[in-house]
């Protein structure tokens with residue numbers, strides 16, 4: 249039986265505002281990462297493009313920007329979940345001189361008319377020159393990283 253989730257993705261056209269919230273069209277912003285024309289230069293841009301990939305149901309992009317050690321074998325989208333906005337709360341590392349970075353964010357969504365959100369501090373690593381998502385930062389690691 250065919251899965252319908254992929255067909256229910258919201259229509260994001262190339263000229264629409266990018267779902268990640270930056271002042272750019274989808275084509276010029278996360279779309280260029282999703283199409284593989286270029287790669288995200290920072291963990292924040294990667295985080296934003298992964299959020300946008302959830303919006304447009306681009307599982308292939310999410311999987312190829314996931315660290316091999318933590319990457320799931322497959323990814324399903326919840327057809328009832330609608331992503332409604334992304335807030336970046338803070339970042340660490342992630343410059344051209346770093347191999348690691350974190351991005352703390354809140355992703356807003358609604359599910360069957362009920363508004364909810366996901367708050368995560370995500371860890372990113374540079375893998376073969378490209379930023380990839382690893383996992384949430386464990387709360388203890390967060391606390392120990394004070395200095």
Ligand SMILES: [Zn+2]
Nearest residue numbers: 266268277278
């Ligand atoms: Zn974007």
